[in-house]
Structures are given as C-alpha cells and as structure tokens.
Amino acid sequence: MSSDTRILGIEGTAWAASAAVYDSATDDVFIESDAYEPESGGIHPREAAEHMHDAIPRVVERALEHARSTFVGPESEPPIDAVAFSRGPGLGPCLRVVGTAARALSQALEVPLVGVNHMVAHLEIGRHTSGFDSPVCLNASGANAHLLAYRNGRYRVLGETMDTGVGNAIDKFTRHVGWSHPGGPKVEAAAADGEYVELPYVVKGMDFSFSGIMSAAKQRYDDGVPVEDICYSLQENVFGMLTEVSERALSLTGSDELVLGGGVGQNARLREMLQEMCDQRGADFHAPESRFLRDNAGMIAVLGAKMYDGGDTLALEDSRVDPNYRPDQVPVTWRTDEPELTVGRADGETQVRGAEALVDLDPVAGRVTKRRKPKTYRHPDLDDRLRRERTTLEARLTSLARREGVPTPVLSDVDPVESRLELEYVGETDLREGLTLERARDVGRHLARLHEAGFVHGDPTTRNVRVGRAGGDAPPNERAAEGRERRAERTHLIDFGLGYHTDHVEDYAMDVHVFDQSLVGTADDPEPLREAIREGYLEVGDERVLERLADVEGRGRYVNE
Secondary structure, X not given: OOOOOEEEEEEOOOOEEEEEEEEOOOOEEEEEEEEOOOOOOOOOHHHHHHHHHHHHHHHHHHHHHHHHHHOOOOOOXXXXXXXXXXXXXXXXXXHHHHHHXXXXXXXXXXXXXEEEEHHHHHHHHHHHHHOOOOOEEEEEOOOOEEEEEEEOOEEEEEEEEOOOOHHHHHHXXXXXXXXXXXXXXXXHHHHOOOOOOOOOOOEEOOEEOOHHHHHHHHHHHHOOOOHHHHHHHHHHHHHHHHHHHHHHHXXXXXXXXXXXXXXXXXXXXXXXXXXXXXXXXXOEEEOOOHHHHOOOHHHHHHHHHHHHHOOOOEOHHHOOOOOOOXXXXXXXXXOOOOOOOOOOOOOOOOEEEOOOOEEEEEOOOOEEEEEOOOOOOOOHHHHHHHHHHHHHXXXXXXXXXXXXXXXXXXXXXEEOOOOEEEEEOOOOEEHHHOOOHHHHXXXXXXXXXXXXXXXXXXXXXXXXXXXXXXXXXXXXXXXXXXXXXXXXXXXXXXXXXXXXXXXXXXXXXXXXXXXXXHHHHHOOOHHHHHHHHHHHHHHHOOHHHHHHHHHHHHOOOOOOO
16 A cells, blocks of 8 residues: 555445545544434434435535645645545445535545445455454444455455344344334343343354344243343344354364454454454454444545555446445455465374364274364353254264265264264365365255255355265265266265255255355355356256255345344
8 A cells, every 4th residue: 555645435325424534654544423313213214315415514524624634735736635435335325425425526626536345344444453464354234244255356255144134133123122223232231131041043154144033032022031131142142153154264264364344343242252262263353443343434445545556446437336236246456465275284183173163083093073162152051052953963964965875974973962973084185175176066966965855964165075085885875876986086075063954945045055155265266166066956956946046146135224
C-alpha cells in the first residue's frame, strides 16, 4: 500500500449511515456514524432508506471536515485520493442512497470511485489490524454468517448459513419475547443468569442452520422455560456451531490464523469460544475492536485504500450497487500472494489433529485409533452429547456404507462412553494431497450410493477421503463389480460422524455441496473436479439431486429482516 493514501469511505448497507477517512501514512481511521434504530420490530427497508437519505450527508460532511483539517497540501487539491463506498451486499434502497452520494462526491472532488464488498471489508479489516498473512475469517453479522479463505485470487466461501444470518436469527427470538431491537445485547445480558437446556444443534460440514434452533427456542419460551435459560442455551449452541465450523475450516485449509468480523462478533461469549478453540489447536485468533466489528465506514475506507493502490477503481457507468454481491464474486486485486496449504503429515508423525478428534496412526499394524477429545469451548452437557452421538453414528454409518459398496475402513472396536473408535488404516494420503478427476468421480459415485441407501455422509471434504493403495478386503459389492487392478487404487470415505438417515433430496444435495465447497477452498483448479463429481454421481444416483444442488448454489444468503 502507498505510504500516503487518503480514502473517504461511505457505508450504508442496512443500519449504519457511516463515513470515514483512512490515512495510510499514519494508519489513522476517523469514523462518523449515525445508526438507524427502528421503533419496534426488525429493520424496515423504507425507514432505513429514509434514515440513510437524511444521515449520509451529515456524516460525510463531518468526515470531509476531518479530511480537510488534517490535509497537508495545497488548498486547490482535494483532501482525499478517492471515494470508496459499500457496493453490497445489503438493502437495495439503502445501497442506492450510498451509491448516489459516493458518485456525487467523486465528481465534485474529481477523484476516482472504489466499489467495496461489505463482507470482504469485514475480513480485510481483521487481516489489517491483526497483521495475519492469510487467515480464515468467520463473518458473523445480522444478515450474514459465513467462512471465508483466500484461494486462487478470490475469497472462497467455505461454509455459510443455510437459512438466515446469525444476528437476524437471534432477533427473531427476541421479537417473539417482546424485546426491542437490537436483540443480541439483551440475549447476552440475560444469558448471564441462565442455565443450560437442550436445543437443536445443526452443522453440515462447514454449513450450518439456525431456523430449527430458533423455532425450538420460541416453543420453549411459550412452554414456560425461563427466558434466561433459553438465552444462555442459545448462545452456547449457536456460538458453539460457529466455533465448530471455524475449526473445520482451519483444519481443511491448514491455516493457523482466524479473524472474526461482523456485529455479532462483539459478543463476549463468541469471542471467548473462538479464542479457546484456537488455543486448544495452537492457532492465533484476532477480533478487531468493536468500532470495526459493527457496520462501519472505517473498514470500507481501509479496503478502499488497498484497492485504490492496486488500481482497482470504477468508472461512473460501472458503479451500480448490488444487493446480492457475494464475497466470492470479488477479484482480489490487492493481493499477489497465494497461501501454501499445510497438507499431509511429517514423515514418522503418528498423531494427527483433525477438526474434532485426535487420530493415532499405526500404518505398520494397519490400525487407526480415533478419540473425540472434549471441546472445552462447548458447554459440558452439549459436548458430551455430541461426542457420544457422533461416535455412535460414525461406527454405524461406516459399516453401513461398506455394505452398500462404498470403500470405508473396517471397524474393529467402538467405545461411545470414551468417544473412541478403532479402525483399519486405509489409503496412502488424503484426497486433498492427491486430487485427480477419476478420484473426484469416485467420490461422486460413493455419495450417490449412500444417498440411494437413504443416508448422507454429512462432512465429505477433501480431508475425509483417503486415496491410494488399499489394505484389507474390498466391500462385497465392489468385489463383485470391479477387478483386482481397480481395487488396488481405491478411494475411501472416512469420518461419518456428521452423517444421518434421511430421504430428503435437499439433504443429498447439501452433501454434494459440502464436498464442492471443500474443493473450491483447496484445489488449484476446482472446476474440472466439480464437474467430475457430477459425472460420477449421475452414473449411480438420481439426477434430481443435482437439480436441487443447482438451487442450493443459487440461493441468496443475504436476507435482511
């Protein structure tokens, strides 16, 4: 970044009318904000846009005053080098107010425009303030919740909400209770006096869902369960889900850096969980100061400066806003590095840490011992339930998949109380280290066989597939269908702990989607591999699953409520 870039940023995606000035020479960020506060209920788009219309001129003028008062240069020159604005995602009426203001200011000062993706700005402000090289980012805000990591010139979505953003989900419960907006701080305060009660917990690979837990929380409240207990349990489950998928993303990418973004990131319990998880696996965690977590123009200005220095500016005719602007649509022009994936294990290493288990390896004896150790960030009752359930499910579904002709390790012992499994050592390496088109087709065939049998893997990623020369016998169906040469190079599915029985096409499509996301996050050229999965799937499975997969991929995740 240039040593003397000065950018004025404007933010207005939903709640906050905000303007900021960033000076890269001093790394100083001046922010002026005026937040919309509805009288009742959630956000009202028309009211929010009216607020933006009134507030944006005021905050921009204050930011300009700061820019002029701190500018060292001729009075005839503008006090800033460019105007950056939040181009999306967000509420269309609010974004259009911001876009109009940015264009007018750009023309008046005769400086370039920079269009910033709001969610990438959350990530980049965390990377900027932490000094991390290539972190995984958990974005947890009102309308959004997803995991991002940099790969091949873009920020890839490794996982995301399957329904609504985390803040909006919590607000649905607080509106049901009758509490005014914002609901998050009220839940955090009430949770201090609560005790744990069981609520749903839904994680599918690195995706997650909040609709079931919120419906259950409302029902518990209607049934007379103390609201403090529900608030406490909401935090434990919702934030436990976000922390778990963050750990899965770290495990998949090999990263040892995690940053937090979004307004929900101001919650102390969420930050505590993420810090504890990172400490437990030897990773670094960073949460920016609160003014950079909630919606703010400071992060728009900081990312705007990076983009401006990289020559990434907008012509006036190309500056339309985009309410559905996804972070993986943004060419990352301001970075030239490419993180190296930390893959595999060192020679002679006999223990591997996965996302949720420690795995002891004995290749000579052909045995693997897998232990789901307690996750100290989770409530003990929740953690004990998950570890037992997942151990039992993994044992049952591993054996069932094998009977359906899918290569899996042979199970030799299971102890649900200790959350321990003993399995056959299979393959020579993880698929992540040995991606080929034929192996991707194999995974497609295997997933189709599972789905035809009425269950899903739950977490099919490039780390949960083993490839290479196989030991032991092939599954009965495979022995009947394939020759000796084919069996010598098998593709095994492992780690069925998130699997479950289902007859829903949606669940089958999500299973394929999870594997898709892991390819996008780890493969140098994922597109041919993604096509190979589909080819393999269609050899065995129902084409309706791939039709539904297209629907899943096309859904907008940015629903402001």
